[in-house]
Amino acid sequence: MTNKGWKNKNGTSNRTCNCGSWKNHWINNSGEKWPARCSILGCNNSATLGAHIINNNVSGEYIVPACDSCNKLISEFDLKGRIKLVSANKQKTCQQ
Numbered sequence: 001m002t003n004k005g006w007k008n009k010n011g012t013s014n015r016t017c018n019c020g021s022w023k024n025h026w027i028n029n030s031g032e033k034w035p036a037r038c039s040i041l042g043c044n045n046s047a048t049l050g051a052h053i054i055n056n057n058v059s060g061e062y063i064v065p066a067c068d069s070c071n072k073l074i075s076e077f078d079l080k081g082r083i084k085l086v087s088a089n090k091q092k093t094c095q096q
């Protein structure tokens with residue numbers, strides 16, 4: 001999957017899932033440890049939340065570890081290499 005041209009999905013702040021938080025959703029479905037740093041290229045802040053992101057060239061919505069300020073970015077951003085994207089589709093993940 002591409003690392004380039006991602007955007008935050010607007011209007012997701014009230015969404016919930018069975019995992020309790022989108023951070024836990026990422027941990028439960030990625031099979032990886034929560035990373036120390038935000039997934040957005042060029043950002044060195046601590047990863048504190050699971051951000052909903054979308055891409056014009058990729059179908060679906062995904063969760064990545066991010067910091068609070070990157071979760072508010074309006075412009076497009078690129079992701080760091082080797083970031084695991086977890087589907088935000090609950091039917092495919094935590095509501096099976």
Ligand SMILES: [Zn+2]
Nearest residue numbers: 017019025094
């Ligand atoms: Zn979940």
Ligand SMILES: [Zn+2]
Nearest residue numbers: 038043067070
């Ligand atoms: Zn960040």
